[in-house]
Ligand SMILES: NC(=O)C1=CN([C@@H]2O[C@H](COP(=O)(O)OP(=O)(O)OC[C@H]3O[C@@H](n4cnc5c(N)ncnc54)[C@H](OP(=O)(O)O)[C@@H]3O)[C@@H](O)[C@H]2O)C=CC1
């Protein structure tokens with residue numbers, strides 16, 4: 001698995017009809033990467049660094065980076081989040097970094113950490129108009145190279161456009177020594193692409209939604225690698241973990257090419273976002289993003305099997321924001337209701353924009369177009385089992401009731417079309433949910 005270095009920095013015309021630009025200038029994956037950091041900073045005139053980490057990532061590698069920079073004569077301040085609980089990517093975390101940037105007159109933010117640190121450093125540096133560089137501490141998710149920031153406002157996961165890192169410096173040993181749960185999370189985030197790619201293609205086939213084959217393949221290749229190497233990931237084979245990380249970087253580059261997370265986030269991610277909201281509400285404990293995504297995949301596969309048995313497709317109706325619907329949303333989402341209502345209105349607009357493009361009611365044709373992805377599903381299920389992900393329901397604090405609620409509501413969290421929207425538009429979501437959850441009743445007997 002290789003980084004597509006030729007794509008970095010330059011604007012590229014694509015066969016999809018759009019130009020793509022990935023403004024990451026440098027990706028260094030090297031045991032001696034620390035030695036390259038001070039000369040890089042000096043060459044870019046980034047002479048006032050603010051290092052951002054949390055207590056764990058500072059202990060794991062942040063302190064070593066800090067000492068190295070001081071030893072090399074780089075001026076560096078440090079902001080370490082000391083939260084005794086999981087750090088949320090929220091307004092307070094972003095404000096704290098922005099304040100530290102101003103106080104230290106930083107010209108660059110250097111994030112040492114994984115998903116949340118990367119996102120808050122990205123968004124704060126973007127808001128302050130200065131670049132950021134990331135030193136990943138775990139192969140736990142695909143956001144290092146992306147340009148979007150996954151934030152959580154009033155409990156609701158919201159993804160906002162921001163910027164890519166200027167550079168990514170990676171010490172492979174730090175990644176392969178990361179706790180197994182974080183490696184498992186990276187695997188879960190990547191195997192989730194089984195569904196995000198299917199959802200994207202479904203929308204493309206049904207509505208002619210914009211599709212970029214190059215971005216699609218940038219995600220498909222690491223997904224296939226992951227499916228074929230689950231046992232080696234489980235056994236912590238060093239080369240495989242490095243490749244898993246490179247695959248996560250490539251998925252992030254695909255998001256940067258698109259300027260959004262369409263190739264990498266579909267209904268499986270929307271389930272995870274719903275579970276994050278329930279954790280925020282105290283209904284269940286917080287769990288890792290990638291594990292949640294990986295766990296959701298088996299369920300989305302079952303929904304796609306229900307879909308594959310459909311005998312016809314009804315032309316979709318647009319959803320309608322009735323006063324009753326709005327009242328339900330306000331009652332359930334509380335402070336986060338405004339975010340959800342914005343998503344709802346965006347989805348109504350999406351339908352208005354795309355309904356005229358509705359391409360086909362021929363289910364056989366749709367299934368034929370999705371055949372390459374659908375034929376992967378048995379191998380994906382095997383890979384999930386090899387990583388012991390399907391049996392994580394209790395560990396993730398999920399119950400049958402939570403799963404039911406999730407499947408009925410996850411599509412409220414994003415305006416993006418997925419299998420859930422298809423089932424809603426066919427009046428089939430309730431029935432399909434009963435159908436897929438029946439497997440748990442069978443297992444109990
Ligand atoms: N922008 C994007 O494109 C994307 C963003 N995301 C976002 O990323 C987040 C998930 O990121 P993820 O990395 O899984 O998890 P988190 O960032 O939530 O948490 C991981 C935690 O693990 C600890 N940790 C990290 N590295 C090490 C290490 N080497 N050794 C010991 N502990 C370590 C830290 O501890 P502690 O918290 O205990 O201090 C760290 O904060 C989610 O918010 C998700 O939405 C995900 C994909 C794409």
Ligand SMILES: O=C(CO)COP(=O)(O)O
Pocket residue numbers: 142143148150157158159189261264265266269270
């Ligand atoms: O986590 C992501 C991709 O892995 C980003 O997803 P969202 O855009 O749904 O937040």
